[in-house]
Amino acid sequence: MIRESDDVIVRTVARLLMPFITLYALYVVMHGHYSPGGGFQGGVILAAGFILLVVTQGIDRVKRRMSQEKAIIFSSLGLLIYAGIGALCLILGGDYLDYGTLGRPLSVQRAEARSLGILGVEIGVALGVMAVMCAIFFAIFTPDQKNGRREQ
Amino acid sequence: MEVTLLIEATESAFKILEDARNHAAGIMDTTVELMAEESRVLRDKKCRAIFTGAQRRKTRFHNFMGTAIILFIFWSLLSGHFDLFHLVLGAVCSLAVSYLFHDLLFVNVRIGNLRTMAWRFLIYIPWLLGQILIANMHVAALVLRPKMPISPRIIRFKTKLETDISKVTLANSITLTPGTITIDIRGDEFYVHALSHMVADDLYGGEMEDRVAHIFMEGDHLYLQDALDAARIYETLGV
Numbered sequence: 001m002i003r004e005s006d007d008v009i010v011r012t013v014a015r016l017l018m019p020f021i022t023l024y025a026l027y028v029v030m031h032g033h034y035s036p037g038g039g040f041q042g043g044v045i046l047a048a049g050f051i052l053l054v055v056t057q058g059i060d061r062v063k064r065r066m067s068q069e070k071a072i073i074f075s076s077l078g079l080l081i082y083a084g085i086g087a088l089c090l091i092l093g094g095d096y097l098d099y100g101t102l103g104r105p106l107s108v109q110r111a112e113a114r115s116l117g118i119l120g121v122e123i124g125v126a127l128g129v130m131a132v133m134c135a136i137f138f139a140i141f142t143p144d145q146k147n148g149r150r151e152q
Numbered sequence: 153m154e155v156t157l158l159i160e161a162t163e164s165a166f167k168i169l170e171d172a173r174n175h176a177a178g179i180m181d182t183t184v185e186l187m188a189e190e191s192r193v194l195r196d197k198k199c200r201a202i203f204t205g206a207q208r209r210k211t212r213f214h215n216f217m218g219t220a221i222i223l224f225i226f227w228s229l230l231s232g233h234f235d236l237f238h239l240v241l242g243a244v245c246s247l248a249v250s251y252l253f254h255d256l257l258f259v260n261v262r263i264g265n266l267r268t269m270a271w272r273f274l275i276y277i278p279w280l281l282g283q284i285l286i287a288n289m290h291v292a293a294l295v296l297r298p299k300m301p302i303s304p305r306i307i308r309f310k311t312k313l314e315t316d317i318s319k320v321t322l323a324n325s326i327t328l329t330p331g332t333i334t335i336d337i338r339g340d341e342f343y344v345h346a347l348s349h350m351v352a353d354d355l356y357g358g359e360m361e362d363r364v365a366h367i368f369m370e371g372d373h374l375y376l377q378d379a380l381d382a383a384r385i386y387e388t389l390g391v
Contacts, residue, residue, distance in 0.1 A: 008337050012320040019253040023223050026245040027230045034233070065252060 002141055004058035014056035021049040029126045033115060039122035043129025050130075051137050059142065068142065071135040078128025085120050097121070215258045218266070219250035222257070272367040279363065284329055287351065291330045294348055307352050310340050311361060318368040325360055 005011050025045035032038030054062045086097040094101035099117025100110045108116070223246035231238055258266070294302055313319050323334040323342065331347040332355060346352035 008316050009320050009323050009334075012316045015256050018256050019219060019223055019249050020226060022249045022253065023226055023246060024230065026249065027227060030238075030241050030245065031231065031233075 002054055002059045004061070005056045011056050014052050018049055018053055021052070022046060025049065025126075025130075029122055030119065032122050033118050039125025040129055042122070043126035044133060046126065046130040047133030047137070050134050054137070054141070059138075066134055068135060068138040071131045071138060074131035075128050075135060078124045078126070078131060081124030081127065082121055085117060085124065089117070212254065214266075216250055216254040219254050219257045220246050223249055269367060269369065276363055276367055280325055280328065283360070287330045287332075290350065291347060302347050303349055304345065304347055305352060306335065306343060306345050307355065308341055308343050309356065309358075311342055312370070313361065313365060313368070314370055315368060318364050318370060321367070322361055322364045325364065326355070329360075 025042045028037035029042030050066050089098045089101050090096050092101040099114040102117050103110045103113035106113055227242035227246055319337055326332050326334045331351040333345045335343040335345055
């Protein structure tokens with residue numbers, strides 16, 4: 001069980017940096033098709049932000065924002081977005097993840113539809129990566145109920 | 153004889169009935185009073201709850217909007233694309249992040265004073281840069297002299313700062329200034345490593361601490377209270 005850090009500098013600076021880390025992660029996700037970055041990198045930065053918050057503020061105070069249950073739901077949601085956009089392209093008559101076919105229902109050019117489709121897929125990937133990283137972290141650092149009872 | 157007895161009995165019965173009625177009326181009156189009082193108390197409590205709730209909501213809204221604006225500026229600096237699509241993306245992202253984390257950026261802040269604090273903080277930065285420049289010269293002069301007259305030491309001093317954020321500002325200012333490094337803060341005590349006698353004396357002088365207290369309005373309140381106390385003493389003395 002991780003408790004609140006007793007160092008006031010670490011605690012306060014982590015608290016102040018947290019919104020900026022999250023926004024930076026979103027920036028990396030959203031600009032993945034212009035500059036280095038993308039869903040995986042942005043998702044890892046998002047997860048790193050949550051892990052920083054857990055390490056400094058203690059696991060109890062972060063529970064409201066991110067917990068194991070939420071992480072599992074979000075990882076499924078990310079996968080659903082990714083696979084859903086791919087399947088949508090398939091339904092609209094293209095190949096799997098052929099974003100060009102999304103142009104007709106969105107009433108935009110094919111090239112623009114590709115850009116938007118990639119953005120959607122990246123958001124899905126980022127959600128999935130963030131949630132899985134958080135889930136792994138929580139699985140390692142929350143005490144298992146059964147094992148705890150057995151030790152007593 | 154029997155008739156008189158009967159009349160007396162009837163009269164006493166009537167008297168008892170009258171008493172009972174008066175009694176009941178009194179009880180009814182007090183009940184009504186009590187109920188009125190209770191409802192008044194309840195209404196007051198409700199009013200107060202509405203007021204404090206509104207206050208809390210207002211504070212939360214201020215925090216939310218402040219965080220969102222700061223984050224949107226940060227996004228614009230990062231992004232560099234200023235077409236409509238990217239600006240809308242940035243606005244959506246910063247609103248979402250500030251919805252999630254609006255209680256992290258501004259904690260322990262007395263809301264009315266936020267603007268003054270930001271202004272004082274902006275004024276503090278050039279002063280800090282000047283101090284860093286002076287300390288750089290000092291450390292360079294120490295190190296470049298062939299004898300290298302440094303006298304490293306760890307000093308400990310008690311601070312008058314109260315909130316976390318002001319303590320962290322002071323600690324980071326000390327660390328940024330060459331020659332001094334904050335090692336630890338335990339409660340009210342700072343443990344600082346200083347390179348020479350002079351920088352340690354500077355720290356003991358406490359000018360930086362005064363300035364940080366001034367930013368976060370912690371020293372000022374104390375000084376105002378001192379002045380008021382002194383005024384009261386002078387008044388009683390009749391000076």
